[in-house]
Amino acid sequence: MDASLALQYAVIAILVVASAWVVLKKQFPGPLRKARIALALPLLREGRSNWQHALGRWIAPAGSLVNGRIAGKDCGGCDGCG
Template sequence: MSANLLLQYAVIALLVVVSFWTALRKVAPKTTSRMQAGVAAPLLRSQRGAFAQRVGRWLQPKGATGDCGDGCGTCGTCGPSDAPEEKAVTFHPPRK
C-alpha cells in the first residue's frame, strides 16, 4: 500500500468520523454532552499533568447558562417573536 493511498484513507476516515460526530450532536445533544463529560472527567483530576488538564477543559462540554444566547432551546422562548403560526393540514379526497 503506497503512502498516498494510506493518506487518502486516513483523510476519508477523519471526515467520516467528524461527519458522524456532527450528526450525532444534532440528533442526540444530551448523549454527546455526557460522552464528552465522561472523556473529560479523568483528564481533569489533580493528579494529571497540566497538558492533560488543559485538554480536559477543552473537551468539557459547555453548560447551559440560562440565557437566550447559549442556544439550549429547552424553554421554547428563545425563538424569534415573529415566528409564523402553525396551520393545520387538511387532506382532500382526490378529484374524479
C-alpha cells in the same frame, strides 16, 4: 501500499469521523454532553499533570445558559425550551 492510496484512506477516515461528530451533535446532544463530561472528569482531578487538565478542559462541554439561567443536566444546549 501506494502513498497516494494511504492518503486517500486518511482523508476518507477524517471525513467519516467529522460526519459522525456532526450527526452526534445534531441528533443526540444530551448523551453526547454526558459522554464528554464522563471523559473530562477523570482528567480534571487534582494531582493530574497540566497537559491532562488542559485536555480535560478542552473535552468538557461549555456551560450553557438558557433564558439567563444555567441549563439543567439534561440540556444539550439547543435552546429548544426557550
